[in-house]
Amino acid sequence: MITLSINGLPASVEKGTTVLEAARFLGFPIPTLCHKEGLTPYGACRLCVVEIGEGPGARLVSSCTYPAEEGLKVRTASERVMKARRMIIELLLASCPQSKTIQDLASRHNVRQQRFRQEHENCILCGLCVRMCKEQMMAGAIGFRGRGKNRSIGTPFDMRSEECRLCGGCMQICPACQARCTYTEPERAICGGCANLSPPCLEKEQFTDMMCYMSPCVACEIKKD
Amino acid sequence: MDTERILSIIRSSNGKGGIISILEEIQEEFTYLPEAALRLVAKETERSLADIYGVATFYKAFSLKPRGRHCVSACLGTACHVRGARTIVEEFKEQLHVSPGETTPDKEITFETVNCLGACALGPIVVSDEHYFANVTARGVRDIIQGTKDGTYGSNGRGREDLFSLEVSCPTCNRSLMDKEQYLYDHPAILVNVSMNGKKGRLRISSLYGHFAEIREHDIPNDTIVNLSCPHCSANLRSGPGCVECGAPTASMRVNGGDGVMRICTRTGCSGHMLDLDGEGTGQ
Structure with missing residues (x-):
């Protein structure tokens, strides 16, 4: 067992537990975006930053990838942490303003506007879909491609992958394009941007046998109309 | 494409760990990474094609497009930029009729820009195959292109300036x-x-x-x-x-x-x- 203190509260956790798990066990909320139980921690979104150590040696780490250490002193909501988190949310908003998940995060953290050049991406490169595809669906059909500003997620050579079983797991887990799901209830939709996106399964007849995890599924609702 | 050759490259490496070295060897053999080769690597190393493709597209050293026999890179790092690397690049574009990252239609020269070659004091720098040119001027571009086409700066020290022929x-x-x-x-x-x-x-x-x-x-x-x-x-x-x-x-x-x-x-x-x-x- 490892004993660490989180926000001054002592906690004993098994070896190999991450700081995030320990903090959640004690009931301290830490927002996450790229972390999902059942998928390997990835540390991409940095929303789960916490401050460890004391004095001038204190530093920010991503709690989802940081293993609990003996005697570790963690602060999950210090001024520095909150500032960093708000900045991350602003940056996320700057790239993916239409995502409901990110909008919710923003409102929860009292981020009312962002100061950066507005882009309209539909991907924050959190890698959830890649891990979902590989680890839960055992397919490995999609992956990261390129580097830097050219980094994107997709199938190799942009061709329909042989490994893909059209399970829809990637769409279901995606925090950036999840906004589509509010389409069936337009009054609850925040920006309506989802209505302008066309899900791929709508266009091609071969997707009729699609195993879909989305509920309610936008495509199915549109088909009904 | 030489399937046997690729298979022997893959088998001579040590299994799953050596993807980069496998791709390097394939690229050396074919000057680029053909799609079929990537599929073969994925199959043989029991990894998903998405993984292999991710590695191949991540590193700038790998190319998925066929490359020319010679490679000319112009440095666009800060120091070279300040010393006028932009005009050098423009000159290359003009004379080769290709944009950076492209290959001339006769498959002779691939022209690239790089971000720093680590010789900032000598900028603007142009590298032709393995030969470094310092303080390049727009006027010198023609000679570099001609020399490159002649294979003067090729690997194996072909015609290095410090080499002379003896009879x-x-x-x-x-x-x-x-x-x-x-x-x-x-x-x-x-x-x-x-x-x-x-x-x-x-x-x-x-x-x-x-x-x-x-x-x-x-x-x-x-x-x-x-x-x-x-x-x-x-x-x-x-x-x-x-x-x-x-x-x-x-x-x-x-x-x-x-x-x-x-x-x-x-x-x-x-x-x-x-x-x-x-x-x-x-x-x-």
Whole structure:
């Protein structure tokens, strides 16, 4: 067992537990975006930053990838942490303003506007879909491609992958394009941007046998109309 | 595409860990990474194609498009930029009619821009194959392109500026040892007879001093001392002083146009050689 203190509260956790798990066990909320139980921690979104150590040696780490250490002193909501988190949310908003998940995060953290050049991406490169595809669906059909500003997620050579079983797991887990799901209830939709996106399964007849995890599924609702 | 060749590259590497080295070798073989090769690598290493494709697209050293025989890179780093690298790039674009990252239609030159080559004080820098040009001006671009097309700056030190060609002849019969029919790196090769353990053959050596390319008719194991003789009079070329590097006997040839003597080590794989011009030894 490892004993660490989180926000001054002592906690004993098994070896190999991450700081995030320990903090959640004690009931301290830490927002996450790229972390999902059942998928390997990835540390991409940095929303789960916490401050460890004391004095001038204190530093920010991503709690989802940081293993609990003996005697570790963690602060999950210090001024520095909150500032960093708000900045991350602003940056996320700057790239993916239409995502409901990110909008919710923003409102929860009292981020009312962002100061950066507005882009309209539909991907924050959190890698959830890649891990979902590989680890839960055992397919490995999609992956990261390129580097830097050219980094994107997709199938190799942009061709329909042989490994893909059209399970829809990637769409279901995606925090950036999840906004589509509010389409069936337009009054609850925040920006309506989802209505302008066309899900791929709508266009091609071969997707009729699609195993879909989305509920309610936008495509199915549109088909009904 | 040579499937067997790719398979042998994959099998000679150590399984899952060596994806980058596998891709490097494939790229060396084909100048780029063909799609079929990536599929093969994925299948053989039991990884998903998405993983392999991710690696291949992540590193700038890998190319998924066929590349030219020569590669010219212009540095666009801060220092080079300040010193006018932009005009150099524009000049290359103008003369090659390609944008950075593209290959000329005749598949001769691939033109690229890079972010820093680490020689900022010498900027603007242009690298042609393996030769670095410092303080490049727009006026010098034409020469670089011409030189690149001629293969002057290619790998294996082909025509490096510090290399010069020697014409040699047999010290006994005075007949030229230059083989006008066989060119090695744009210069006539030196042709000598080679014998070892009763086996006889011919050996062609690059006449560029300091350059060790050779063509052997027979396989000679490395680290073997061979006998070199004149193809005309069969006189043994072995000479007095031993090799400066390994002490093995050397073979000497007379350098045309003077009293100079060139000595090369007779041990295969040894790069020991020296040039005696008018008695003044210039060992290398």
